[in-house]
Structures are given as C-alpha cells and as structure tokens.
Amino acid sequence: MAFTDWMKQANLIDGKWVGADGGATIDVTNPVDGSVIGTIPKGGKAEAERAIDAASAAFPGFRDMSLMERCNLLWKLHDALMDNQKDLAELLTVEMGKPMAESMGEIAIGAQYVRWFAEEARRAKGEIVPAGVNGRRILVTKHAIGVVGMITPWNFPSSMLARKIAPALAVGCTVVAKPATATPYSGLAWGALCEEVGYPKGVVNVVTGSAREISKAMMESFEVRKITFTGSTEVGKELMRGAADTVKKVSMELGGNAPFLVFDDADLEKAVEGAMVSKFRNAGQTCVCANRIYVQSGIHDAFVAKLVEKTKAMKVGDGREKGVEQGPMIDMDAVEKVEEFVADAKAKGARVETGGGRHGNGGTFFEPTVMTGATQAMKFATEEIFGPLAPVFRFETEEEAISMANDTVYGLACYAYTSDLGRAFRLNEGLQYGMIGINSGLITTVEAPFGGVKESGLGKEGGSQGLEDYLETKYVCIDGI
Numbered sequence: 001m002a003f004t005d006w007m008k009q010a011n012l013i014d015g016k017w018v019g020a021d022g023g024a025t026i027d028v029t030n031p032v033d034g035s036v037i038g039t040i041p042k043g044g045k046a047e048a049e050r051a052i053d054a055a056s057a058a059f060p061g062f063r064d065m066s067l068m069e070r071c072n073l074l075w076k077l078h079d080a081l082m083d084n085q086k087d088l089a090e091l092l093t094v095e096m097g098k099p100m101a102e103s104m105g106e107i108a109i110g111a112q113y114v115r116w117f118a119e120e121a122r123r124a125k126g127e128i129v130p131a132g133v134n135g136r137r138i139l140v141t142k143h144a145i146g147v148v149g150m151i152t153p154w155n156f157p158s159s160m161l162a163r164k165i166a167p168a169l170a171v172g173c174t175v176v177a178k179p180a181t182a183t184p185y186s187g188l189a190w191g192a193l194c195e196e197v198g199y200p201k202g203v204v205n206v207v208t209g210s211a212r213e214i215s216k217a218m219m220e221s222f223e224v225r226k227i228t229f230t231g232s233t234e235v236g237k238e239l240m241r242g243a244a245d246t247v248k249k250v251s252m253e254l255g256g257n258a259p260f261l262v263f264d265d266a267d268l269e270k271a272v273e274g275a276m277v278s279k280f281r282n283a284g285q286t287c288v289c290a291n292r293i294y295v296q297s298g299i300h301d302a303f304v305a306k307l308v309e310k311t312k313a314m315k316v317g318d319g320r321e322k323g324v325e326q327g328p329m330i331d332m333d334a335v336e337k338v339e340e341f342v343a344d345a346k347a348k349g350a351r352v353e354t355g356g357g358r359h360g361n362g363g364t365f366f367e368p369t370v371m372t373g374a375t376q377a378m379k380f381a382t383e384e385i386f387g388p389l390a391p392v393f394r395f396e397t398e399e400e401a402i403s404m405a406n407d408t409v410y411g412l413a414c415y416a417y418t419s420d421l422g423r424a425f426r427l428n429e430g431l432q433y434g435m436i437g438i439n440s441g442l443i444t445t446v447e448a449p450f451g452g453v454k455e456s457g458l459g460k461e462g463g464s465q466g467l468e469d470y471l472e473t474k475y476v477c478i479d480g481i
Helices: 045-063 068-084 085-096 100-123 159-171 185-197 211-220 233-244 268-284 297-312 331-349 397-403 423-430 463-466
Strands: 011-014 016-018 026-029 034-039 127-129 137-144 149-151 176-179 204-208 224-230 247-254 256-262 290-296 350-353 369-374 388-393 413-416 435-438 471-478
Touching: 011 045, 011 185, 026 176, 026 369, 034 176, 034 185, 045 149, 045 211, 068 085, 068 100, 068 176, 068 185, 068 233, 068 369, 085 100, 085 185, 100 463, 127 413, 137 176, 149 159, 149 211, 159 176, 159 463, 176 211, 204 423, 211 224, 211 233, 224 233, 224 369, 233 247, 233 388, 247 297, 247 331, 256 268, 256 397, 268 290, 268 297, 268 388, 290 297, 290 397, 297 369, 297 388, 331 350, 331 388, 369 435, 397 423, 423 435
Parallel strands: 149 176, 149 224, 176 204, 224 247, 256 290, 256 413, 290 388, 369 388, 413 435
Antiparallel strands: 011 016, 011 204, 026 034, 127 137, 137 471, 350 369
C-alpha cells in the first residue's frame, strides 16, 4: 500500500464514509510548500449529531462485548498500525511536516498505547469493602462511562488520538473524534484502521470540519458523557464551561511552559543532548518541549557553546528527505509568533547566538534558534513558544531556579539535569509540574501518567490512571446476607 491509501477524504459516521451534508470541503496543505494534498468534509453540527447518535446506539452492544473480545480487537489494531507504520508515518509527515524518523516514532508509540490498554483493561478491578454492620456486602465496581467526544491537535495527530481512543475502546466506550483541520488524515486513518480490524459500526466515528460547531454539538449532547481534549488552555477553558451544562467528565491536556534546569554538577554532554531532543523535536511544536532553559552560572558558558554548535549543525528541510532533523512549522501564524518572541527578547537585551529568523528554504521554515541573556521580563518567560527557539537564562542558586521555574500559570512538564541525588528529591517536591524529567529530556511513555497541574489541565493519559478517566465507579450495597 501507499500512504495515499490511508488518506480518507470523507467522514466515518455509523460505519459509512460520507461527505458533509452540503458537499462543502476544506483544503489540506503540505506545510513544506503550501501545496494542496487533498480535501476533507466541512462538517458541522448536523454531522456531529449523527455521529453522536451512532455512537450512542452502538454503546450498549459494545459495552457488553466480552472483555477478551475487546482486548483481541485492540491487539489487531496494534498489529495493523505496525504493519502499516511506514505508510502512516509518511501520511503524517506530508500533512504535518515533521521528519520521517519522528513520524515513525509517533506511529510506534501510538501502537504501544493500544497494546498497553489492551493489557491494562484486564486489571480494571473493583473491590469488596468491609461493611460496618453484619449481613451486608459492599461492592465497588467500574463501568464504561459511555460516548466519548475526542478533540485532538495538529502537532501529534496520530499519537494524541491513540492515547484517548485506546483506553476508551478497551473499557467499552464508543467514540466521536474530531481531528485538527490542519492534520486530519492521521485521525481519519484511525477510523479506517478500526474498520479494517472489525470494530462494529458506530463504535468509532470521525468527523472533520468546524471545530466550534462540532465541539458545540458534543457539549450540548447529554449522550456524550465525557470530553477529552488536547490543545490550548484558552480553548480548554471554553470546553470546560460548555461541559458544565450536562455535567460531563472532562480530561484536559492543555498548554505548557516547560523549564529545563541545568545545574553546575550536571553531565554537560547529556544535558545538551537532552536539551536538543526536548527543544527541537517537532520543530519545538510540542506542549512538553523545553520552553525556558535555565543554566547555573558555573556551567552556563560551556553549555551555551555546545548547544549553539549542535543547533547550527541541524539539517532543516522536507521531512521526507534523508537526514532532515527539522521540518517546516505548521503555518505562517506559527512563524510570526516565534518572530514576535525573538523581537521582544532582543528589544529587552537578549542576544541571538544562532538563527533568529526565517530559514532560507522559505515558506514556513524557521531557523533553529538559540538566544542568551533571557530574563523573566521577556514574553517567553510566561508564554508558550511552540517553535524552534531556545532561550537560555542564567541562575545562581537552586532556590532561584525553582522559583523562576514555577513562575507561570502552567504546570505540564519540566526537566532538570544534576548529579546530586538529594537535589533530585528536592526538585520533585519543589517543582509545580505534573511530569518531571531528571537527567532526561524525553520522558513520555505509555506506562506512566501523562498530564499536568495548574492551568495545564485535568486528568491523565497513559499508565493505569489513563484507564480510570474512561470509567465511572458504582457502589452496590447488598443487605440481608
């Protein structure tokens, strides 16, 4: 097969591939050159409501399917992902721009989430609680929550859906997914894969089009009992307000502003490698990438020299070309946002060590950039960059570093490099983040709970905690025993 065989240009609703009611479409472009690679339906309220109806109708039967049948379907889905890994990765690269190596990794970790939850579903245990009076038994049981609305972003269009759809299907929930308009094909491919491995019609529905109309339909529907969203904090807050009217369960993986702390006792080589992976993966367009790099004064100059050297050596280009390490940014708005951060920092005294502007490739390509002399007064100290810009701050003491790291409304991920075991434990206590990487710049794994604190969101994805978000708990009291 070729990657185009997975490029579905229709919505999957109740087991049928259909267009928008009025026939309207949206062009999907390749960010490398802006060329149109295909179209998708411009769906809205009506299409979303039909998908919800289909998921609602399919729920009782799928919920009552035996646990092993559901697990076996997930195993088949895992195998289908890996059997078609290269084609699915190429499709992802064409619509999003990231290098093929990163896309291959994204498909692989998506398959790992499927496999993890196929296994974890067998451990969704309840409990028998000792009763306070004789003659009673107290049972606590877990049940699939129902229809789940899923809204996913453009930066990881396959794996972000994987860690939502896998636990939902594992416990017996049905799905209405809305992939990002900029990168819809990787989301639609999940519908095709689920269809291929034998999921009953209506269990998985994928609708493209107006984010506002589709999400509104999800919010207004009482049948949708849970909303899971990955995206900006601003949109997440809107969805939480909308979910209040029908008291839906929500999972929100929102914005980040990750600090990357490097202490004088750090392994310099490993710290620089970790910073490169954390900062420039996906052209810096990740919610967990290093947004602010804080380096202790004793190691600061050596760290900057090595970081600049490695940044200059990065190969920028079309993600399908061999050896490319950074592709284009998703669109011109993203480019202009990074330019604003650079201009703001320069005006306030920061210095560009390498990069700093649009790349010679043109379009939405941006140079991998390192800036020094960063301060808390600069925009990127409190706002998410979401681009290949690495600002380096200098600090003196551990207390100062922790204070600056926590000086944000966000609390998703953070990183720290140190050889002091005691400091590692102090950082765990002091840093206000849902995920902390000590001596590692890449910490996402299916076995661990992914999620933040403060305005970075609610709920967890991955780990045993990721399954809990798709279950509700019932208590049964049996008397007269």
